[in-house]
Amino acid sequence: MTDPGMVHVVGAGVSGLAAALALVREGRRVTLHEGAPVAGGRARALPDGTDNGTHALLGANRAALRFLERIGAREGWVEPEPAGLPVLDLESHVARRVALSPLGWGDARKRPEGVTLGSLLALLRLALPGADRSVAQAFAAHPVLLRALVEPLTVAALNTPVQEASARLLGAVLRRLGGRGAARLLVARNGLGPDLVAPALATLACHGAWLRCGERLRGLVQGGGRVQALEFAEMTLPIGPADAVVLALPPWEVARLLPGIPVPRRHAPILNVHFTRVAEGPIRFIGLLGGLAQWVLVRPDGISVTVSAADAEVALTDAEAAARIWPEVREAALRFGLPGDWPVTPPPARAVRERRATPRHGLNPPAAPPRQPLPNLALAGDWTLASLPATLEAAVRSGEAAAAALARAPRQPVAA
CATH class of the missing domain: 3.50.50.60 (FAD/NAD(P)-binding domain)
Known part of the structure; x- marks a missing residue:
């Protein structure tokens, strides 16, 4: 036997x-x-x-979602922003919803800034074979779309600054977002x-x-x-x-x-800042441009903020990180009408530093x-x-x- x-x-x-x-x-x-x-x-x-x-997970993450199904945990993952990702530009103070999938860009209200025929062709070229280059090089001629969409996705998915991040690897990520439902954003309820x-x-x-x-x-x-x-x-x-x-x-x-x-x-760090705040309301997920914070997850029992590719930011103390990030969170919450009180003074906060969170996804790995x-x-x-x-x-x-x-x-x- x-x-x-x-x-x-x-x-x-x-x-x-x-x-x-x-x-x-x-x-x-x-x-x-x-x-x-x-x-x-x-x-x-x-x-x-x-x-x-x-x-967070996306609908394109089929293996991870299948794993959740097999352990009976799929219902614990919710879609906080089915109408499109709320994004606040902290420099222009413009708040809008953005579709993560190109299939949703037919609605001009959900189209990222900088979408032109040329920038769309630049996105499509990522799927083609050829010599690798940095994301910044690939979109040097399209700085508006780079800032509004490509850089946030690069930093979130690759945890590497666009100046060194692999355009080829980003292309592998973007190809997965083309199908229907592939760009659905999911977070764990608890x-x-x-x-x-x-x-x-x-x-x-x-x-x-x-x-x-x-x-x-x-x-x-x-x-x-x-x-x-x-x-x-x-x-x-x-x-x-x-x-x-x-x-x-x-x-x-x-x-x-x-x-x-x-x-x-070589590895890249991530800085996470958790604010203590208990308030009724739905789970929300907000993207920020032009500030220190990048992604804000609001749950009834607290607020979590992520700073990826945080080479310099991991050196901030908890108090320094909270003082810089809270005004950005507060502005986003007020602009998108999140319920509850949003005082000027930051609530208690704690920073978690993952100094070797992921490999650096640069050229020639x-x-x-x-x-x-x-x-x-x-x-x-x-x-x-x-x-x-x-x-x-x-x-x-x-x-x-x-x-x-x-x-x-x-x-x-x-x-x-």
Whole structure:
């Protein structure tokens, strides 16, 4: 008979959770190992339940949405702005709604500024093969559309300034937004903790998966071209002939454990500022141009603001960040008629700094790592996909790809 063995998924972020779910659905036994006190990785909620950042999905993120369906969490994700994304230009003080999909630009009221025949052709050229260049170079002749639409999308999706961001990779993102419903913006009603991580863990537990938290993987013991054991602080865990390993870890951890594997060496930070504000009202999502804040997520229990590609901004203190961002949030709230009081004085705030939030998605990225560097070991993580930026979608796809790689690997027969 063939022993299905145990698959040890190291890293319980979104990619690890996706890999574990795919594996248990194939009948494999799974143990999740997480070095942090709780699961979730960069998507996990903070100790008080607040998300570490402002996370959103688009209708084009089919793998992530399929994952939510499989864990019974899809209903927890809502569309806060079905009529188009509210956008406030903090320099001109013009407030309008913008359709994210070109299919909605037939309505001039929802068309981004700078849409001309020439700028549309520039967008279409992103889909064509050819030498890569920066986004800023690709739209140098169309500065209005660059500022109004292309730069915000680049910074949100690639977390890289347009002066260095890859136009080719942005093209891969934009191509996915062309279909009907692909540009629908979705956010977690209560946050990623309750609306993604918790239901994923509950589903895995129903399939018999185990979760071990608070113990970082120290090293891999290799022999005979395979992983023989996992070294943790308190124990060395043997990997049997039928067992396998998924490393769903950040690139610097994989580089430590598997020297020689190509990984991104340059990363970009994200600054998130969370304001304490309890007020009744619907969930709202607003984009800002020309200021420090870029995206504002308003929930009844608080306000979260994201600053991506925040190379300089991560140095701001909590008080400095709140003092600069709150007037921008307040103006947006008043212009779009959000209910409740919006005082001049900022409410209590806390900044969360992700200094290595994603790889820098510039030109000439490092080669993607092999999905299966050893017969019984596969890699997962948003950074392992060369075709997509490091997002929730890429994390889910990479986890499923790691599970599929192990499913294709021949299993060693074990005597009954």
